[in-house]
Amino acid sequence: MTEVINEDGTSRRSFIATGTAAVALTAAGVGLAGAPLAEGETLPLTPQCTDGDDTPPVIEGPYFRRNSPLRTNLRTTGVSGVLLSLTGFVYDIRCRPLANVLLDFWQADQRGQYDNNTAAYRMRGHQFTDAQGRYTLETIVPKDYPGRTPHIHVKVQAPRGPVLTTQLYFPDDTRAYGMNVAALNRRDAYYVRDTVIKLGPLTGNRYQGTFDFVVRTA
Ligand SMILES: [Fe+2]
Numbered sequence: 001m002t003e004v005i006n007e008d009g010t011s012r013r014s015f016i017a018t019g020t021a022a023v024a025l026t027a028a029g030v031g032l033a034g035a036p037l038a039e040g041e042t043l044p045l046t047p048q049c050t051d052g053d054d055t056p057p058v059i060e061g062p063y064f065r066r067n068s069p070l071r072t073n074l075r076t077t078g079v080s081g082v083l084l085s086l087t088g089f090v091y092d093i094r095c096r097p098l099a100n101v102l103l104d105f106w107q108a109d110q111r112g113q114y115d116n117n118t119a120a121y122r123m124r125g126h127q128f129t130d131a132q133g134r135y136t137l138e139t140i141v142p143k144d145y146p147g148r149t150p151h152i153h154v155k156v157q158a159p160r161g162p163v164l165t166t167q168l169y170f171p172d173d174t175r176a177y178g179m180n181v182a183a184l185n186r187r188d189a190y191y192v193r194d195t196v197i198k199l200g201p202l203t204g205n206r207y208q209g210t211f212d213f214v215v216r217t218a
Helices: 012-015 019-028 183-188
Strands: 083-092 102-107 125-129 134-141 151-158 163-169 206-210 213-215
Touching: 102 134, 125 134, 151 213
Parallel strands: 083 206, 083 213
Antiparallel strands: 083 134, 102 125, 102 151, 151 163
16 A cells, blocks of 8 residues: 555545545556546547646645545534535646546634644535546635745645646635635735636635646546
């Protein structure tokens, strides 16, 4: 199992728990470098995925915690704010969708605060892409905090692949909590346009967003 363990141990529990599934997927030829897609996995490629152009890393920052809960909905008790439904695919660098990819999300809440020490692991959760390579995250738009524009942290790891640690950002015209996201993006030293979420219009109190990851598999 050593090849799938992140340097800080992040993925140890998750991949041990799904080891059988990972082996089964390997046998089926899904999701590993050089392996052809299984029959029925011929999803159309998306414009976001360009051959050889993987998602850039962004610093981890100080607030990552190991062993986040397995969940796709981060809107737990006490969480309120502008709702965000985020979906997308994870592709390899040849734009093939990848099943069983670990995504571990963490973010600030509607006040710009992280849960760094409670058992609730608020605004933190990991999940795996489905057989079509898709993930879905139900969350809120995080508020900015001193020195940082609003962002969602994530670690992404294909089976046996390296860990991609990055951050997702918001378009300049995002409306939430009275933030001036354009100015915040401009001032943030870690902001990169390559990892900005594509947001639909604000409908009521909810945004729908998409972001596709492109990761290395070996
Ligand atoms: Fe952060």
